[in-house]
Amino acid sequence: MADMIEASGLSKFYGEFAAAQNITFSVPAGQVCAFLGPNGAGKSTTMKMLTGFLAPDEGVSKIGGYDVHADRISAAQRLGYLPENGPLYPEMTPHSFLKYVGETRMLSGGELRDRMSWVCGQCSLGDVWGKAIGKLSRGYRQRVGMAQALLHDPDVLILDEPTSGLDPNQVHGVRELIESLAETKTVLLSTHILQEVHAVCSRVVLINEGRLVFDGPTSELGTHSDAMEQKFRELTVAA
Secondary structure, three states, X not given: OOEEEEEEXXXXXXXXXXXXXXXXXXXXXXXXXXXXXXXXXXXXXXXXXXXXXXXXXXXXXXXXXXXOOOOHHHHHHOEEEEOOOOOOOOOOXXXXXXXXXXXXXXXXXXXXXXHHHHHHHHOOOHHHOOOOHHHOOHHHHHHHHHHHHHOOOOOEEXXXXXXXXXXXXXXXXXXXXXXXXXXXXXXXXXXXXXXXXHHHOOEEEEEEXXXXXXXXXXXXXXXXXXXXXXHHHHHHOOO
8 A cells, every 4th residue: 555644754853952853654545543652752743744834854754645845735635634723713613714724725616515514514513613713612623623624535634632622422423533534544643542542543653752662553552541551651751
């Protein structure tokens, strides 16, 4: 299978501090891969470099075979990205925001209406469709962010904490959505919920202090969430 997400030697430095250093891994088509690490490990920095929101000091990132920085438009067409704090306009409604996002992605007419209707249903936004985003709960804002990532039906999804702020029922719904999307898409999923990893991910990439420390099947990290938590601590505890 072709690699849909590629990180080759990605590094980002702030003075002498390495937020990420020589991060190298790839995710083949159709795989749901967990991207783990403790707070401050460099997960969000790496995801921003993968998606083109942050330029690396070293290394190359590719989406669907396209260099994110050399061919940004082609890569962006194949990518849906949910940042840790979604880029939402508080004065807009989910309807107006998603219409705007769709138009910037060259969707129009019936195609745009159909895609907006689909993400509204999949992300359970009907009750807040006409309310200002700034007045929505964190959980609903997160769902609006997920909707914009899915709107243009991308081949690749990079999701930074997609269930953050959701209640247990909403978390279950997002897990089911990710599982259904995995049938046709490639997903890189950052999360702190190890139970979530067991539920939807077949592989784990784990970083600590800006460096990759584990890359393998989920089962190798642990056969259940308690075992995974123990292995996580062993791999990320400070020396």
